[in-house]
Amino acid sequence: MDQHASELIRLSATRRFRSMVVSLLLISLLAIAARFAQRIIADNYGRATLARESAALTREFMRFEAERGAQLIPYPPPDDPARRGAWVRHIEEQLLQPAAVCVIQGSALTWVKLPPAFQVPADSTALLLTAPNGIRSTASLKIHGDTELLRTSVQADARDNFGLWLVGKTGDSLRWGVLLSSNDTWVAFFHQLQGTAADNPDIGSPAWALQDMFALPKSTTRQWNMGLRAFLKDALIFSSGDLDTTRLSYTYDFNGRRAECYLSRWQETTTHWKIMRLAFWPMLLLPLVLLVPFYRDYRQIRRLTDREKTGTLHD
Amino acid sequence: MTEKTGAETDPLKTGISGRDVAIMETAKAATRAKARDRYRLTVLMMILLTLAGALELYALRVVPKMERQNQLSGNSLRLYYEFLRYYADQGTDVAVTPPPTVAAERNAWAAQVESQFNHPATVFLRDGAELMWFGPSPDSAARNEVEQVLAALDTASIAPHPLKILGSTRLWMRGFENGATSYRMWMAAQTGKDARWGAIYDADRDWLSFFQDLNTPKGTAPTYGGPAWALSGSFALPASSSAGFLTGMRAFMNDSLIFTSPALDLSRDSLQWTYPDGPRMEFFTGPQDFTYTKTRVLFWLFLPVILFPLYLIIPFTRWYRVVKRLTEPVGK
Numbered sequence: 001m002d003q004h005a006s007e008l009i010r011l012s013a014t015r016r017f018r019s020m021v022v023s024l025l026l027i028s029l030l031a032i033a034a035r036f037a038q039r040i041i042a043d044n045y046g047r048a049t050l051a052r053e054s055a056a057l058t059r060e061f062m063r064f065e066a067e068r069g070a071q072l073i074p075y076p077p078p079d080d081p082a083r084r085g086a087w088v089r090h091i092e093e094q095l096l097q098p099a100a101v102c103v104i105q106g107s108a109l110t111w112v113k114l115p116p117a118f119q120v121p122a123d124s125t126a127l128l129l130t131a132p133n134g135i136r137s138t139a140s141l142k143i144h145g146d147t148e149l150l151r152t153s154v155q156a157d158a159r160d161n162f163g164l165w166l167v168g169k170t171g172d173s174l175r176w177g178v179l180l181s182s183n184d185t186w187v188a189f190f191h192q193l194q195g196t197a198a199d200n201p202d203i204g205s206p207a208w209a210l211q212d213m214f215a216l217p218k219s220t221t222r223q224w225n226m227g228l229r230a231f232l233k234d235a236l237i238f239s240s241g242d243l244d245t246t247r248l249s250y251t252y253d254f255n256g257r258r259a260e261c262y263l264s265r266w267q268e269t270t271t272h273w274k275i276m277r278l279a280f281w282p283m284l285l286l287p288l289v290l291l292v293p294f295y296r297d298y299r300q301i302r303r304l305t306d307r308e309k310t311g312t313l314h315d
Numbered sequence: 316m317t318e319k320t321g322a323e324t325d326p327l328k329t330g331i332s333g334r335d336v337a338i339m340e341t342a343k344a345a346t347r348a349k350a351r352d353r354y355r356l357t358v359l360m361m362i363l364l365t366l367a368g369a370l371e372l373y374a375l376r377v378v379p380k381m382e383r384q385n386q387l388s389g390n391s392l393r394l395y396y397e398f399l400r401y402y403a404d405q406g407t408d409v410a411v412t413p414p415p416t417v418a419a420e421r422n423a424w425a426a427q428v429e430s431q432f433n434h435p436a437t438v439f440l441r442d443g444a445e446l447m448w449f450g451p452s453p454d455s456a457a458r459n460e461v462e463q464v465l466a467a468l469d470t471a472s473i474a475p476h477p478l479k480i481l482g483s484t485r486l487w488m489r490g491f492e493n494g495a496t497s498y499r500m501w502m503a504a505q506t507g508k509d510a511r512w513g514a515i516y517d518a519d520r521d522w523l524s525f526f527q528d529l530n531t532p533k534g535t536a537p538t539y540g541g542p543a544w545a546l547s548g549s550f551a552l553p554a555s556s557s558a559g560f561l562t563g564m565r566a567f568m569n570d571s572l573i574f575t576s577p578a579l580d581l582s583r584d585s586l587q588w589t590y591p592d593g594p595r596m597e598f599f600t601g602p603q604d605f606t607y608t609k610t611r612v613l614f615w616l617f618l619p620v621i622l623f624p625l626y627l628i629i630p631f632t633r634w635y636r637v638v639k640r641l642t643e644p645v646g647k
Contacts, residue, residue, distance in 0.1 A: 009637055009641075013634065013637065016630050016633070016634065019630075020627065020630060020631075023623060023627065024627075027364075027620055027623055027624070030616065030617075030619070030620050031620060033616070034371070034613060034616060034617055034620070037609070037613050037616070038375075038613070040609075041379070041609050041610060041613070044609075045379075045382045048386070049386070052386075052389075052548075052549065055548050055549075056393070056548075056549075059545060059548065063540050063545070066539060066540050067540065070407075073411050073481070073482075074411065074481040074482025074483065074484055075482055140539065142539075144407070144408055144411050146411075146412050146424075146427060147411055147412075202479060203399060203400065203403045203478060203479070204399075204400040204403050204404065204407075208396075209396055209400065212392065212396075213389075279367045279368070279370045279371040279374065280371070282363065282364065282367035283364065283367050283368060283371060283620065286360055286363060286364040286367065286624075287364065287624075289360065290357060290360055290361070290364075290624075290627075293353045293354075293356065293357045293360075294357070294631065294634075296353060297350060297353060297354075297631070297634045297635070297638060298634070300346060300349075300350060300638055301634065301637055301638060301641070304346075304638065304641040304642065305641070
């Protein structure tokens with residue numbers, strides 16, 4: 001081999017080696033960039049799932065709260081005042097929360113039960129009833145069969161919200177109803193979710209609607225469903241079994257009523273795309289490993305085309 | 316490379332002995348063998364790298380698709396649950412409207428019960444031995460079915476489990492088919508009273524009124540707690556505030572379109588589902604699903620990662636050839 005050809009081979013090998021090193025480093029960088037992009041996309045999917053399911057939870061709570069009054073329809077007040085104690089107990093058992101219970105006949109308001117904590121909103125209720133158009137000026141109205149249902153919020157204090165539900169037959173002046181605290185309703189809602197798996201939740205109940213989304217005792221596929229825990233002013237009132245709080249989560253907080261939703265292990269595995277994680281390391285490391293044989297071949301060519309050795313080997 | 320002749324290897328001319336030549340030939344052969352092994356190993360690694368990239372690319376195509384299908388399937392299930400709740404609530408309205416004791420008020424009562432369904436229904440009342448029908452009389456098969464269920468309710472041992480218990484009122488629901496028509500029947504009774512009342516109608520009507528509620532026009536507040544209120548955060552409905560990223564859908568009952576989302580993009584990922592005794596539904600991912608676009612971009616970003624290792628085989632093969640040429644045995 002002549003000196004010139006040898007020099008050309010050497011130069012071309014150097015150029016090729018440099019471009020290979022740059023290319024392989026670029027591949028590794030691209031793999032890292034793609035991995036970051038995957039994480040962002042996976043997180044997007046995870047957060048979208050969390051936002052969707054937690055919206056379903058809060059909507060279910062809103063509906064549960066709105067439907068409180070409908071629970072009263074089958075319980076008209078007994079005519080005999082002596083039986084009203086049992087009647088109030090039935091209502092509280094049905095609602096699963098403390099309540100101030102009232103009966104309105106014409107414009108006369110009677111509190112059959114008024115716990116001390118409800119005194120302030122009860123006073124506001126009396127004021128509402130004496131307003132020019134009565135309670136109808138502020139309340140929402142819903143008709144259930146031959147029964148009308150009125151619902152309105154009642155001013156109390158900043159720590160809690162109170163709502164008044166009144167029920168009565170259309171065309172009748174008799175109304176019966178309850179004053180409920182939103183905090184108590186929050187507790188009752190999660191108490192309702194806590195029934196055992198053997199229970200058959202009523203169609204339309206929160207447990208029935210949420211059992212396929214969240215890991216409730218009633219869920220048949222708890223390991224796939226989203227984890228959930230709830231607090232009232234930092235006191236835990238509900239938690240899914242085997243909850244893993246290190247997972248991606250979404251927190252709903254309204255005036256001390258807090259719910260935390262967590263992706264399940266299965267959801268996180270899916271959203272983080274395990275298959276991609278498997279492929280990432282070979283994609284990152286193989287280009288770096290490939291540098292070794294490239295470098296050795298390059299060194300070999302350099303040695304074989306060395307100016308001093310060329311003559312001794314081939315000329 | 317110069318032609319190698321016997322003169323060029325003559326030790327007298329080159330100053331290299333035959334033994335030295337033999338040693339150099341052995342060294343060259345070893346270098347050549349090493350280069351060959353390295354070449355094979357490198358090609359194998361490049362193929363592995365390409366396979367890893369192909370797996371990544373496959374996952375990029377398949378996994379987001381699976382995610383979107385999961386979302387569609389979750390939403391379709393939510394819609395079905397909402398429908399179940401919707402018609403169960405109608406049954407509840409029947410239960411909380413007990414019949415009057417005064418016979419003259421029964422027609423008004425029946426009209427009130429029917430009005431709660433948002434669609435035509437035949438109301439019935441059995442008081443004592445007499446079974447009364449209000450509204451269009453159903454066919455004989457449906458009448459027989461009602462009579463059979465009423466008889467079953469009278470016998471505690473075969474009485475079906477109530478769907479709901481509302482204070483002293485129990486509510487039952489039964490669906491049955493007669494030819495091509497599916498019927499839904501609601502029946503209620505109060506503890507300690509003989510009266511049984513309820514309503515029967517073509518089950519398709521529940522679906523139609525359900526979609527009528529979903530069609531609440533933009534600018535009109537959906538009924539609080541109703542289907543449109545509950546689903547407007549998940550589905551692109553006329554009442555939804557921002558339909559772009561929400562699931563689009565259309566529904567067909569007996570092959571005629573009964574509902575379609577506004578600005579529905581039929582080219583997106585879709586899921587078809589026919590509900591039991593109900594409409595055929597098609598669900599589509601929203602046109603502003605940004606993740607959809609992002610995964611497409613990522614796909615094109617990955618394509619060079621996969622193809623580049625294959626391209627790198629070319630320069631490496633050239634190198635190998637150079638090494639082979641440089642280490643060729645003398646005389647070849």
